[in-house]
Amino acid sequence: MxxxxxxxxxxxxxxxxxxxxxxxxxxxxxxxxxxxxxxxxxxxxxxxxxxxxxxxxxxxxxxxxxxxxxxxxxxxxxxxxxxxxAPGTKPIYSDRSTMIDKYKQSEYTLRYITLFMLCLTAAFTVIRSMLFSAEATVLHNTIHILFIFLIAITIPASLTYAAAVFRIWRVKRRNPNLE
Incomplete structure (x- = not known):
């Protein structure tokens, strides 16, 4: 599924x-x-x-x-x-503070994965722009393919991280006194 x-x-x-x-x-x-x-x-x-x-x-x-x-x-x-x-079992997370803790665990991991991917993509962007020339070389083509691959991973990673941050914000918004 x-x-x-x-x-x-x-x-x-x-x-x-x-x-x-x-x-x-x-x-x-x-x-x-x-x-x-x-x-x-x-x-x-x-x-x-x-x-x-x-x-x-x-x-x-x-x-x-x-x-x-x-x-x-x-x-x-x-x-x-x-x-x-079974239905009726007490939920694992029954209050907002524990819900925030749950989502912070996820956000923490996603933060570093996303930061790493953004840095790697930025590095490849710089390398790619330095190697840009009218003449396509094997190195240039390889860098270009790796750059596209990194973009394909970095965009979903960034969106997933943003969703995790939004989820924490949404739970906190229900009760602004929670950290």
Whole structure:
């Protein structure tokens, strides 16, 4: 199942996963640009995300916290973890301050990835402009192709980062007293 992008439509993706579970397709793992589902008995489930960098030594303790709250770990990819529970289970994030903390975890990682990509793209822009000549060389063509590749990665990374910052702003706007 394709994802619409967690930074842009996390709630919608989780709702679609719940709908698919009710049709007998439950989440198995992350896949390229989406999720891998497996056939199972139709179930009424709710899905939720957590963004947290957890090292291997702390993973069992981290998962136990969610399990004790009624959430079962389904899969993880880097700092994104998906959990599932029965309807009526207390939400993982039930107040604005913890929601902000959740999204700040995601924003922190995205900030450095985006900054790195912007710097790399800027460097290639300078190199590309220095090598620009009327005569196309293999080096010039290679730099140009790499530049286009970097642009194709940098633009979505920047938009994803902007969406993460906007999400934090939107949650804070609901209660301006939160940091």
């Amino acid at each position: 394709m994802s619409e992008g967690l930074a842009f439509s996390e709630e919608k993706d989780m709702k679609r996963l719940s709908d698919m579970a009710s049709k007998g397709w439950v989440l198995d793992s992350f896949a390229f640009m989406g999720y891998k589902l497996r056939k199972a008995e139709p179930r009424n489930l709710i899905y939720s995300l957590d963004y947290r960098a957890v090292n291997d030594d702390s993973m069992d303790e981290y998962l136990d916290i969610f399990e004790n709250a009624g959430w079962e770990h389904v899969c993880s990819e880097y700092t994104t973890h998906i959990f599932v529970a």
